[in-house]
Amino acid sequence: MVGLGTYEYPAPTMKKNTIGYDTPEGVEIRGRYDAEFGRILTRDALQFVADLQREFRNRINYAMECRREAKRRYNQGALPGFDPATKFIREGDWTCAPVPPAVADRKVEITGPVERKMIINALNSGAKVFMADFEDALSPTWENLMRGQVNLKDAVDGTITFHDKARNRVYKLNDQTAKLFVRPRGWHLPESHILIDGIPATGCLVDFGLYFYHNYASFRRTQGAGYGPFFYLPKMEHSREAKIWNCVFERAEKMAGIEQGSIRATVLIETLPAVFQMNEILYELRDHSVGLNCGRWDYIFSYVKTFQAHPDRLLPDRVLVGMTQHFMRSYSDLLIYTCHRRGVHAMGGMAAQIPIRDDAAANEVALELVRKDKLREVMAGHDGTWAAHPGLIPACLDVFSKMGNAPNQISSKKREEAAAITEEDLLQRPRGVRTLEGLRLNTRVGIQYVAAWLTGTGSVPLYNLMEDAATAEISRVQNWQWLKYGVELDGDGLGVRVNFDLFGRVVEEEMTRIEREVGKEKFKRGMYKEAAKIFTRQCTAPTLDDFLTLDAYNNIVIHHPKASSKL
Missing domain, CATH: 1.20.1220.12 (Malate synthase, domain III)
Structure with a gap:
């Protein structure tokens, strides 16, 4: 048993191969050789990933052990809450670095895996941002991960095309495209196809390291207006994990010779412990932050996982656990208040509906649900929202146009009543039937x-x-x-x-x-x-x-x- 935490790495299928990647000392690639992947898995890029792994692996292992210790406390009856030791951060008068003009307007963001056609369609979709996903929307096969890196490099270079042979259609980028954010995997996920000093690499450092190394220069010129690249950071439970990311960013900026604070990231608040750490997470990333996002589906998952040993906190049917539940509304309101107080975006949750092409009436019902959800978000103060399908973008943009000409609501009047949200509000038991x-x-x-x-x-x-x-x-x-x-x-x-x-x-x-x-x-x-x-x-x-x-x-x-x- 090796690697992060208690994860047991597999004894996988072995296949012969005669051509290999040129790897630096201590790095072994066990994924299939492909000449295209070789454009990404260069010796220098792998050295950068290995340097990150060696510098931060002990801190990552410690953060994962802290997660396990917190889980033990919750399983023994403890409840998550605000940390008295960091009260000075929550009550302090500080702000994050100003939002770069290139990403001031994020009214609608579309998300999806790093597949070639998806990347083109998403960048062309009319959304303000496309979040290219190496995490929840991607099955992390070697082929998906490496081809995704190739696809993103081509997208940043502006050369990406896709020939759909079935439709005899060639897809390419429009002149105007969405801004590109990339979501690497969470700290807990390994990359077992790349061994560093005999241990599987940390998945997110592979995703971040390869993408940053190959794209930072082109990205800053073509998309970031001197800033970036831009990222989404998933699954964090504590500000110590955000601090590691901040140090990774500083290390990358130093390697690239770019200004500190060039890289910017939005953190998904999608675990129950993290909702009590929002100020602290922003504080650790304050030079690199562009906000927080309500990752509400994972948040519901985390609620059950956190309270797995608490029989008095059983969830009703999943379709009933929406934003009208008090604990969910409190989470959203506190996130908005926290972000705007610190000068960054407060992003709303995912509209997961997809067009119902063979039933116009049902499709209109689904669209109306989306509109109501997005209206709730914009009226609550969110600066933007997520959509899972290009067909939802016009409806979402129409609702968020109610903000007027302003690119966001960061400087609007703060909803001070959100400052009074308590631990009890955030932990209130959800109501509903179980069927x-x-x-x-x-x-x-x-x-x-x-x-x-x-x-x-x-x-x-x-x-x-x-x-x-x-x-x-x-x-x-x-x-x-x-x-x-x-x-x-x-x-x-x-x-x-x-x-x-x-x-x-x-x-x-x-x-x-x-x-x-x-x-x-x-x-x-x-x-x-x-x-x-x-x-x-x-x-x-x-x-x-x-x-x-x-x-x-x-x-x-x-x-x-x-x-x-x-x-």
């Missing part, structure tokens, strides 16, 4: 998402919503929670308690439904049975795993033992 249909939906979505993820797809349209790892995680941990505590169901399941027998029947019945919906041939070709085994094991495990994708990761790692060479 058999909720259990079925969790199971159906979870299995289908894992099946797609195992075959290399991390962003999956299901039932008119774009699902990613965050919503699959909600499905998993909610099933686990209901099973652990034998939840009594409401509605059609009134009086029935969730147990292993019931869950087993639900899995069988939902697998039959999935086969009927996708078709027998696709069901045979897909990895649905393997996905059902993984998802079922995760839902019924005596101890809740921190992340579904860490367990499933073993299934997508393929080592090529001769991919590295000393040329």
Whole structure:
């Protein structure tokens, strides 16, 4: 057992290879050799990644141990809360560095994986920002990660094209495109295809390091107006993790010979512990920050995970855990207040709906839900929002145009009542029913998402919503929670308690439904049975795993033992 935390790295499939990458001392590449990938995996770029890994790995390991210690406290009955030791930061009169003009207007941001066609369409979509995702919307296969780096380099260079042979259409960039942000993986995720001193690299340092090394100069000239590159930072739980990122940025700026504060990042507040650390996170990143984002799907997942040993904090059906729940509204309001007090953007959450092309009436109902959600965000004070599909961008832009000609609401009147939000507000128990249909939906979505993820797809349209790892995680941990505590169901399941027998029947019945919906041939070709085994094991495990994708990761790692060479 090696590497970060207690993660056990796989004994993967071995394949022979005769050509290798030129790697610096102590670096071994075990991913497939590809001449295109060689444009990214250069000796100097790998040396930069290795330097980051060696400089920061002890601090990363310590931060992960602090996460585990916090989890032990919560499992023993403690509640997360504001840290008395950093009260001086929360009450201090300080601001972050001014927002660069290039990204002052972020009214609508579109997100998606680093696939070639997706990158072109997203940059051309009319959104203000495209967040290219190496995290929740991407299955981290070697092919996806490295081809994603190639695609981003071509996008920053302005040379990216895509020939859709089925449609005989060539896609290329428009003259005006969205600003590019990149989301690397979280601190907890390894990259098992790259070993540094015999240990799998930290995934986010691979994503950040390779992208920054190859693109910072072109990006600052073409997109950042002297600033950037720009990033989104996921899954943090404490400001110590933000401090590591700040030091990584400073190290990168020094290597590149650019001014301190050139790199800018938005942090996703998508874990329950992090909501009590928002001021502290901004403080650590104050020279590099451009705000916080309400990562609300992961936040719901984190609520269950944080309170996994608290039977009095069971979630209702996932469809009922929206922004009208008091703990969710309090989280959003406090984020907005905190960001505007510190002079940076407060970004809203994801609109996950996708156009319903064969039902105009249903599509209009879905669009109206999006409009109402975005109107709530703009009236609350958010400076921008997220959309999962280009078809939602006109509706989102129309709502956010209510801000007028201003690019954002940072300098608008602060909602001082948000300053009075308490720990109790942020932890209030969610209300709602728990139904058999909720259990079925969790199971159906979870299995289908894992099946797609195992075959290399991390962003999956299901039932008119774009699902990613965050919503699959909600499905998993909610099933686990209901099973652990034998939840009594409401509605059609009134009086029935969730147990292993019931869950087993639900899995069988939902697998039959999935086969009927996708078709027998696709069901045979897909990895649905393997996905059902993984998802079922995760839902019924005596101890809740921190992340579904860490367990499933073993299934997508393929080592090529001769991919590295000393040329």
